[in-house]
Amino acid sequence: MVTSMTGYGRGEAQNEKVKVFAEIKTVNHRFCEYTIRMPRQLLVLEEKVKKIANEYIRRGRVEIFITVEGESLVSKNVKIDWNLADQYVRLMDDVKGKYNLESSITLQDVIQLESIFLTEEVPTVPIDLESLLMESIKGALENLKDMRVQEGQELAHDLQNQLNKLAAITLEVKKYAPSVVEQYKSRLVAKLSELTDGMIEDSRIVTEAAIFADKCDINEELTRLESHVQQFSGTLSNGEPIGRKLDFLVQEMNREVNTIGSKANDSTITKEVVEMKSLLEKLKEQVQNIE
Structure with missing residues (x-):
């Protein structure tokens, strides 16, 4: 299940004397970082608040606000x-x-x-204030979780659509790539025929074509790219936090696409590489919001 790092939750709990409100806001962050604001009399409970929050949140910048109404502290x-x-x-x-x-x-x-x-x-801390605080925190965390999961599913759907487009382009390039050598060979024959009045050495053409084929061979990069696409798609259904892994896979896919662009030496493939990079940029931007 994909979970977004962005969300908001609110909870409250009360008895006949005190009412406790908890608000939690989360945004993108590389690690898990907390900012907790509560009455100073309750600061002794800060670690307990973090502990219960860690059961719901693995990554992101977390802001928790606690307010108390009623009986004075x-x-x-x-x-x-x-x-x-x-x-x-x-x-x-x-x-x-x-x-x-x-x-x-x-x-x-x-x-x-x-x-x-x-x-x-x-x-002075009322004897049951701690239980009220924990109840309000849990309520806020449950609301936060629902919002993060819902947004995460929307992200996953969009990521899969972008990934499907990338896979389709990769397949087209894979089918087209062998023709690049044949096109080069045809251009080479035509050029040499023009320069030598038709006196062409077949061995020289074969050698030049082989050298060109070796320099512009992108089969290895395409294979790795297809593998990364499959891993990315499979990771989207993983129940654990996946943001960092997806970020790594996007980097690796971008590396392969750059290599394909530099080796292909063909305008058609170059055009497809530009589209691939555009898709990868969208993937990268969206992945930054995944826990």
Whole structure:
């Protein structure tokens, strides 16, 4: 089954206090690379998130976004800086004594000293939040998988169509290739007849034709190209991640086509080689999106 590296999935889970949302986006990448954004209180669960994601994703750039609504993940505690409070009280007593003030220090006076109160944030993670997070992640991954598989099947169908065209052209070139030597031999006979007034040495013609046939022989390249086409087609039905193998096969097919173009020395084959390269370019572009 062909799977695309591009996809999007969303999942959510909730209880009476908390609602967790998970969104996952994947795009092309040579390896498997994660970017995870979630409340810092949940960062301890990052490796667990990656572990479950690895069951669904083998290759691609993966972005995971986790948001939590409802019960706060932070509790606040208020503390008093007693040393600072003591200094304030002593100073107020000093002011009273210096200026012979009668009023006493009240609680209201102390409360107005905001600087002596310290607010401390303490991370709190509800006991069932981890299970909710995993549930939302699984839901997002299932949606992502469905989208990647659907797009992958469309890619596979298009790749097979391009491959069939390449196979057909390869067969035509294979049938046409033997005539290249015969055409060269005919042109050689005509040229030598013109230059020698019909006094032609058959042995020389045979030798020249044999040399030309050896230089422009593309049977080996055509055979390898046909083999690569068959391997590519067979790999499309493989259940494992196949993107890298298909990319390698496209490179090898391109190598054979380039060699055919340089050796053939024939305008008809050159024209077919141009079409082959165009098809291979399309294959290469599409293969880059396969896991």
